[in-house]
Amino acid sequence: MQYRNGDSGIPLQVCKLAQSEHVLMEARKSWTFLSNHAHVLIALAKNSQLRVRDLAEQVGITERAVAQILADLQTANVLRVHRAGRRNVYSINEFAPLRHPVESHRTVGDILHLAEQLEPYEMRRNLRAADTLR
Numbered sequence: 001m002q003y004r005n006g007d008s009g010i011p012l013q014v015c016k017l018a019q020s021e022h023v024l025m026e027a028r029k030s031w032t033f034l035s036n037h038a039h040v041l042i043a044l045a046k047n048s049q050l051r052v053r054d055l056a057e058q059v060g061i062t063e064r065a066v067a068q069i070l071a072d073l074q075t076a077n078v079l080r081v082h083r084a085g086r087r088n089v090y091s092i093n094e095f096a097p098l099r100h101p102v103e104s105h106r107t108v109g110d111i112l113h114l115a116e117q118l119e120p121y122e123m124r125r126n127l128r129a130a131d132t133l134r
Contacts, residue, residue: 034115036061040069041078041108042115044090051087078108 034042039059043050052070056063073079078096082089094109
């Protein structure tokens with residue numbers, strides 16, 4: 001592993017751009033494996049009645065970004081919204097396929113089960129409870 005003049009301690013990766021060209025690239029400090037869309041879905045799977053404000057705080061994005069993600073997920077038939085009094089209750093379509101060709105053989109439920117901290121039957125019970133409120 002190479003380091004830039006030993007000053008920052010941030011590893012540099014050699015990236016091959018062409019047959020004879022190499023460039024040193026600095027590794028980024030903050031990135032995640034899952035997208036903000038996945039983070040919103042995981043949060044809603046744990047609590048189907050979260051407000052946009054709560055989702056924004058948990059995911060670490062703006063309320064406007066959360067609203068756009070919710071609209072994206074509804075358009076893709078991954079998420080349904082129902083009113084329960086003054087609150088929105090969200091239900092997730094676990095069987096919706098993932099969108100990217102690399103993962104299209106998997107479903108939203110696969111991601112939720114991978115990320116869950118609850119027991120599988122507890123998460124399913126929460127999702128079913130949201131469905132009954134419609």
